[in-house]
Amino acid sequence: MTAAPEPEILAAFEAAKGFMPPHEGLALYAAAVEAGRFGLPLLEVGTYCGRSTILLADAARRAGVTALTVDHHRGSEEQQPGWDYHDPATVDPETGLMDTLPTFRRTLHRAGLEDHVIALVGRSPQVAAVWNSPVGLVFVDGGHTDEHANADYEGWVPHLAEGGLLAIHDVFPDPRDEFTGQAPYRIYLRALASGAFTEVSATDSLRVLRRTGAGI
Numbered sequence: 623m624t625a626a627p628e629p630e631i632l633a634a635f636e637a638a639k640g641f642m643p644p645h646e647g648l649a650l651y652a653a654a655v656e657a658g659r660f661g662l663p664l665l666e667v668g669t670y671c672g673r674s675t676i677l678l679a680d681a682a683r684r685a686g687v688t689a690l691t692v693d694h695h696r697g698s699e700e701q702q703p704g705w706d707y708h709d710p711a712t713v714d715p716e717t718g719l720m721d722t723l724p725t726f727r728r729t730l731h732r733a734g735l736e737d738h739v740i741a742l743v744g745r746s747p748q749v750a751a752v753w754n755s756p757v758g759l760v761f762v763d764g765g766h767t768d769e770h771a772n773a774d775y776e777g778w779v780p781h782l783a784e785g786g787l788l789a790i791h792d793v794f795p796d797p798r799d800e801f802t803g804q805a806p807y808r809i810y811l812r813a814l815a816s817g818a819f820t821e822v823s824a825t826d827s828l829r830v831l832r833r834t835g836a837g838i
């Protein structure tokens with residue numbers, strides 16, 4: 623049976639600011655619950671305001687593990703002023719820069735999940751470079767350039783336990799479906815071509831792969 627969040631967790635997720643549609647969120651949740659069985663942390667790249675983090679945090683709580691979420695909190699390219707995904711409410715009036723960290727903290731507090739999450743505030747490749755322990759899930763939802771998506775893949779997949787799950791968001795095989803580009807699709811193809819992953823599920827733009835071999 624596929625794991626689903628309790629109604630209050632689902633309500634907190636749906637109320638949170640962010641980009642994860644509910645049906646993809648449910649697929650992510652099921653993957654996170656399954657990956658929790660390894661007894662290892664569940665890692666997300668791309669916290670934003672904590673919408674998807676709620677799901678990883680609740681899955682981590684159920685498994686007695688911790689969710690890790692990485693973000694510099696300055697926003698991706700497409701979230702900057704002048705772009706379609708920009709939200710002026712995320713700009714810090716003092717610095718004039720995006721800062722999604724305060725909203726993220728409120729989101730987790732409201733959901734009652736603060737104790738189950740470690741927020742890693744920094745650039746994903748920099749954090750990955752100093753990380754030194756295995757994780758049961760890597761969820762890639764960070765920058766959408768090839769540079770960022772490949773760095774996320776190369777930085778975090780080596781920490782993914784064998785049998786663990788790699789989830790990638792915004793995988794669009796048809797370039798007409800997404801104007802932020804197809805870098806997530808290309809790392810999805812890269813994972814399959816590596817021979818180290820097999821596909822577990824596809825829910826619109828959310829793909830879940832299982833690590834079945836070494837190598838990236």
Ligand SMILES: C[S@@+](CC[C@H](N)C(=O)[O-])C[C@H]1O[C@@H](n2cnc3c(N)ncnc32)[C@H](O)[C@@H]1O
Pocket residue numbers: 639640641642667668669670671672673674675692693694695696697698722744745746747763764765766770
């Ligand atoms: C699409 S949003 C994440 C959405 C979130 N998972 C949700 O469910 O709403 C992408 C996030 O990745 C972050 N990001 C982009 N490039 C990054 C990098 N190189 N290192 C850390 N964070 C990055 C941005 O700051 C942004 O908050």
